[in-house]
Amino acid sequence: MDKQNKNGTLVSFRPGIKVVDCTMRDGGLVNNFGFSDEFVKALYQANIKAGVDYMEFGYKASREIFDESEFGKWKFSKEEDLRAIVGDNDSNLKISVMADAGRTNYREDIIPKSESVIDMIRVATYIHQIPTAIHMIEDAKEKGYEVTVNVMAASKIPDESLFDGLWLLAKSNVDVIYLVDSFGSFYPEQISRLTAKYQELAEGKEIGFHGHNNQQLAFANTIEACRLGVNYLDASVSGMGRGSGNCHMEALLSFLRNPNYQLFPILKFVEDHMIKLRQEGWQWGYDIAYLLTGVLNNHPSSAIKFGKDKRVDYHRFYQELLEMD
Amino acid sequence: MDKQNKNGTLVSFRPGIKVVDCTMRDGGLVNNFGFSDEFVKALYQANIKAGVDYMEFGYKASREIFDESEFGKWKFSKEEDLRAIVGDNDSNLKISVMADAGRTNYREDIIPKSESVIDMIRVATYIHQIPTAIHMIEDAKEKGYEVTVNVMAASKIPDESLFDGLWLLAKSNVDVIYLVDSFGSFYPEQISRLTAKYQELAEGKEIGFHGHNNQQLAFANTIEACRLGVNYLDASVSGMGRGSGNCHMEALLSFLRNPNYQLFPILKFVEDHMIKLRQEGWQWGYDIAYLLTGVLNNHPSSAIKFGKDKRVDYHRFYQELLEMD
Numbered sequence: 209m210d211k212q213n214k215n216g217t218l219v220s221f222r223p224g225i226k227v228v229d230c231t232m233r234d235g236g237l238v239n240n241f242g243f244s245d246e247f248v249k250a251l252y253q254a255n256i257k258a259g260v261d262y263m264e265f266g267y268k269a270s271r272e273i274f275d276e277s278e279f280g281k282w283k284f285s286k287e288e289d290l291r292a293i294v295g296d297n298d299s300n301l302k303i304s305v306m307a308d309a310g311r312t313n314y315r316e317d318i319i320p321k322s323e324s325v326i327d328m329i330r331v332a333t334y335i336h337q338i339p340t341a342i343h344m345i346e347d348a349k350e351k352g353y354e355v356t357v358n359v360m361a362a363s364k365i366p367d368e369s370l371f372d373g374l375w376l377l378a379k380s381n382v383d384v385i386y387l388v389d390s391f392g393s394f395y396p397e398q399i400s401r402l403t404a405k406y407q408e409l410a411e412g413k414e415i416g417f418h419g420h421n422n423q424q425l426a427f428a429n430t431i432e433a434c435r436l437g438v439n440y441l442d443a444s445v446s447g448m449g450r451g452s453g454n455c456h457m458e459a460l461l462s463f464l465r466n467p468n469y470q471l472f473p474i475l476k477f478v479e480d481h482m483i484k485l486r487q488e489g490w491q492w493g494y495d496i497a498y499l500l501t502g503v504l505n506n507h508p509s510s511a512i513k514f515g516k517d518k519r520v521d522y523h524r525f526y527q528e529l530l531e532m533d
Numbered sequence: 534m535d536k537q538n539k540n541g542t543l544v545s546f547r548p549g550i551k552v553v554d555c556t557m558r559d560g561g562l563v564n565n566f567g568f569s570d571e572f573v574k575a576l577y578q579a580n581i582k583a584g585v586d587y588m589e590f591g592y593k594a595s596r597e598i599f600d601e602s603e604f605g606k607w608k609f610s611k612e613e614d615l616r617a618i619v620g621d622n623d624s625n626l627k628i629s630v631m632a633d634a635g636r637t638n639y640r641e642d643i644i645p646k647s648e649s650v651i652d653m654i655r656v657a658t659y660i661h662q663i664p665t666a667i668h669m670i671e672d673a674k675e676k677g678y679e680v681t682v683n684v685m686a687a688s689k690i691p692d693e694s695l696f697d698g699l700w701l702l703a704k705s706n707v708d709v710i711y712l713v714d715s716f717g718s719f720y721p722e723q724i725s726r727l728t729a730k731y732q733e734l735a736e737g738k739e740i741g742f743h744g745h746n747n748q749q750l751a752f753a754n755t756i757e758a759c760r761l762g763v764n765y766l767d768a769s770v771s772g773m774g775r776g777s778g779n780c781h782m783e784a785l786l787s788f789l790r791n792p793n794y795q796l797f798p799i800l801k802f803v804e805d806h807m808i809k810l811r812q813e814g815w816q817w818g819y820d821i822a823y824l825l826t827g828v829l830n831n832h833p834s835s836a837i838k839f840g841k842d843k844r845v846d847y848h849r850f851y852q853e854l855l856e857m858d
Contacts, residue, residue, distance in 0.1 A: 218720065395543065395788070396721060396753060397760060423784055424746075428721060428753030435722060446821075458821055459748055462828040463720070475848035478821065483845055494819075496771075496783055496803065503787040520808055523800035 221465040224439045226261040229457060230418070232282055233264040233306050234442075234449030239490045241266055241280030247481050248282075248293050251445070256299045257473035258461060262328060264304045265290060270313040284317075290325050297325045302354075304328035307344060309337040314344050321352030328354040331382075335365045338373045342380050349381040356384035356416060356440065362402065363393045363505050374409040384414040384440050389429060392422025392452055392502040396432040403436045416440030419455050421447055422502025424494050426455040431463055445474060446482045451508035452498035491515055496522045504529055546790040549764045551586040554782060555743070557607055558589040558631050559767075559774030563817045564810070566591055566605030572806050573607075573618050576770070581626045582798035583786060587653060589629045590615060595638040609642075615650050622650045629653035631683075632669060634662040639669050646677030653679040656707075660690045663698045667705050674706040681709035681741060681765065687727065688718045688830050699734040709739040709765050714754060717747025717777055717827040721757040728761045741765030744780050746772055747827025749819050751780040756788055770799060771807045776833035777823035816840055821847045829854055 216222035231251060232243055248265075255263045266282030274283060281289050285305045297303055303326050307314055318329060329348040333341035341357055348355045357377055362370060377385055387399070387406055394402075399417070406415045417433035417440070419426035430441055443460040447453035458478070461469045497511035500522070506529060514525050541547035556576060557568055573590075580588045591607030599608060606614050610630045622628055628651050632639055643654060654673040658666035666682055673680045682702055687695060702710055712724070712731055719727075724742070731740045742758035742765070744751035755766055768785040772778035783803070786796045822836035825847070831854060839850050 218722070395756060397543070421749075423787075424749050424752050424781070427749050431720060456749070456824075459824055462748075462824060471851065472848050475821065475851055479845055479847055496800065499781075499784055499787060520804055522804055523797050526797065526800055 216465070219465065221467075222439075223466070224414075225434065225464060225466065226440050227259075227457075227460060227464070227469070228262040228264060228304065228416070228440060228442045229255050229260045229444060230264045230442050230454060231444040231448050231457070233266050234444055234454055235492070236266050236280065236282050237450040238448060238492045239280070239485070240278075241282040243280060243282060245293065247485075250477060250481055252293055252301070254445075254473040254477035256301045258457075258470045259466075259468040260301060260457075262302045262304045264306060264330065265293075266305060268305045268307045268312050268314070268317050268329075270311055270317070272313055273311055285326075287319065287324055287326075294325055302327035304330050304354075304356075306330045306332055306358075307348075309333040309340045309344060312344070314347055318348060318351060318353075326353065328356065330356045330358060330386075332358040332360055334360050335369050335373050338376055342376065345377075345380050345382045354384075355382050356386055357382045358386040358388045358416075358418060360388050361390040362388055363391055363398075371405065371409055374406060378410040378413060382413065384416045385410045386416035386418055386440065386442075387433065387438070388418045389420055389426075391505055391507060392420035392426065392498065393505040394419075394429055395423075395425065396428055399429045399432045400436060403433050403438055407437065414439050416442065418442040420449065420502070420508075421452040421454060421456075421494055422498040422508065424499075426453070427459045427463075430455040430460060446478055446493075448482070448485070448492055451492065451512050452494050452502070453492040497525055500526050500529055506532075541790070544790065546792075547764075548791070549739075550759065550789065550791065551765050552584075552782075552785060552789070552794065553587040553589060553629065553741070553765060553767045554580050554585045554769060555589045555767050555779060556769040556773050556782070558591050559779055560769055560817070561591050561605065561607050562775040563773060564605070564815045565603075566607040568605060568607060570618065572810075575802060575806055577618055577626070579770075579798040579802035581624045583795045584791075584793040585626060585782075587627045587629045589631060589655065590618075591630060593630045593632045593637050593639070593642050593654075595636055595642070597638055598636055610651075612644065612649055612651075619650055627652035627679075629655055629681075631655045631657050632673075634658040634665045634669060637669070639672055643673060643676060643678075651678065653681065655681045655683060655711075657683040657685055659685055660694050660698050663701055667701065670702075670705050670707045679709075680707050681711055682707045683711040683713045683741075683743060685713050686715040687713055688716055688723075696730065696734055699731060703735040703738060707738065709741050710735045711741035711743055711765065711767075712758065712763070713743045714745055714751075716830055716832060717745035717751065717823065718830040719744075719754055720748075720750065721753055724754045724757045725761060728758050728763055732762060739764050741767065743767040745774065745827070745833075746777040746779060746781075746819055747823040747833065749824075751778070752784045752788075755780040755785060771803055771818075773807070773810070773817055776817065776837050777819050777827070778817040822850055825851050825854055831857070
């Protein structure tokens with residue numbers, strides 16, 4: 209009973225939970241970060257009204273590696289672009305950006321927190337980049353930010369390496385370590401096992417979860433992690449995110465019982481802005497092609513291409529995937 | 534370890550599992566049972582090739598209550614119509630039909646098993662009809678059928694009544710008792726609690742699970758039930774079923790490790806037949822409107838109407854639902 213109370217029940221709530229909106233960051237991978245200012249301002253206001261804790265605006269990608277003319281501005285999330293939307297962000301909504309290990313000019317592009325409206329830097333790393341990620345973490349901590357680390361593609365990492373990586377990150381100053389289901393291949397019972405491992409190895413750190421909806425399990429995996437004590441929960445409006453997308457914000461806010469969370473502003477935002485994005489032809493969300501890459505624990509790129517090519521020959525696609533293995 | 538082995542793991546499989554295709558029965562509620570013979574024959578062949586255990590063709594609805602001219606033939610699933618598709622059903626695929634308590638002329642319309650190609654009668658009952666359901670169960674057992682009972686809308690039944698009903702059913706000759714999430718309102722942790730209760734109260738019976746996808750949890754709830762020992766698992770191709778639909782057959786077969794199950798024939802069937810149904814305008818599957826009725830544990834009828842009226846004002850719909858309460 210103690211544990212159940214600590215973790216909240218289906219009637220009560222756990223105050224430590226933080227909801228992170230990643231519509232623009234993961235969704236930016238769908239539309240190449242081409243969100244209109246009107247969209248971004250409306251999402252910012254909707255998140256404030258909904259009581260969402262963090263809004264991730266995009267990436268802090270290196271302008272030495274990526275050509276600015278080829279992407280919308282939220283690939284780079286410059287300070288002046290952020291301020292054009294949020295001013296000094298006089299609200300309870302915190303602002304985060306993602307910084308990819310090896311693809312961020314972090315020493316220069318991440319300025320001291322005292323000069324920035326950004327509250328949280330989310331370092332994204334593959335397992336072979338952990339030492340780089342730790343440099344980035346310590347750099348951002350010294351500059352005054354909250355810092356999380358997303359260990360990507362966890363479903364592809366052998367236990368020994370994963371646990372070694374978690375042990376290194378646990379010794380760093382990072383605030384939150386994320387379990388990330390990049391390929392949408394985890395089942396809830398695997399989330400359960402890994403959550404316990406993350407909690408054990410990173411004792412004293414908060415744990416987060418970021419899911420993908422390949423098998424229609426992003427929400428299920430998120431609430432499974434939540435039930436076990438994971439406090440940082442990623443979601444995006446209407447699940448907008450690469451490929452099959454993410455946990456739907458509408459579902460997550462419906463599930464959480466904290467009275468600070470309000471579903472209405474998100475529903476209104478969907479009506480006013482998300483439906484239009486769909487009509488413009490941007491595609492994301494569950495499809496059999498994503499199910500198949502998820503089941504096979506593959507990167508979704510081939511399924512994204514399948515969709516863009518307007519193919520529906522699922523059985524041939526499945527054959528192709530099996531032959532790739 | 535013993536329990537884990539008994540229940541199968543993510544690598545092994547549990548031989549007792551039975552997959553029940555309810556595409557035509559629950560999906561018939563979408564298109565008024567108007568499936569073409571070509572569709573039905575192709576689904577029958579696909580299910581045989583896929584190793585699916587049971588195919589539910591439709592209802593055995595009373596022709597005294599329902600006017601035959603108003604429905605497709607699978608509302609009534611007459612013996613001659615079944616035989617026109619399956620002949621003597623010379624296959625390993627078993628055939629089932631659903632019989633609603635209070636809406637089936639079961640004494641006459643369910644003929645002796647020796648004269649029928651039907652293998653299994655699925656009695657569907659609300660909690661207030663349990664004595665009627667038990668009469669139907671005993672009638673069908675005496676006639677020689679396998680018999681299951683679906684206790685519908687379990688999420689609306691107080692524990693005391695539900696457990697009383699299960700106790701009565703446990704004393705009957707029914708083979709399988711189904712936990713049914715009619716409104717798509719259950720979370721996996723509730724499935725876990727109820728599965729244990731069904732198993733305890735109906736010791737010696739098989740347990741089944743039938744989910745709805747209002748909260749994108751039909752597959753998650755199905756594999757949660759499966760993990761805990763539930764052997765009869767309902768799914769439909771592309772989730773076709775009333776409102777938000779059911780557990781997707783594609784996802785379920787991908788998950789199960791029994792080599793007798795084949796995904797390819799189902800993928801081929803989707804390409805050749807399901808896409809066409811969508812193009813004809815039939816609607817089912819996840820939508821925010823279904824999420825909202827699911828969260829509120831309401832019948833999906835208002836969300837179905839919302840979709841048919843081509844409404845997208847989700848926040849007003851949510852207000853309407855809250856005012857209905």
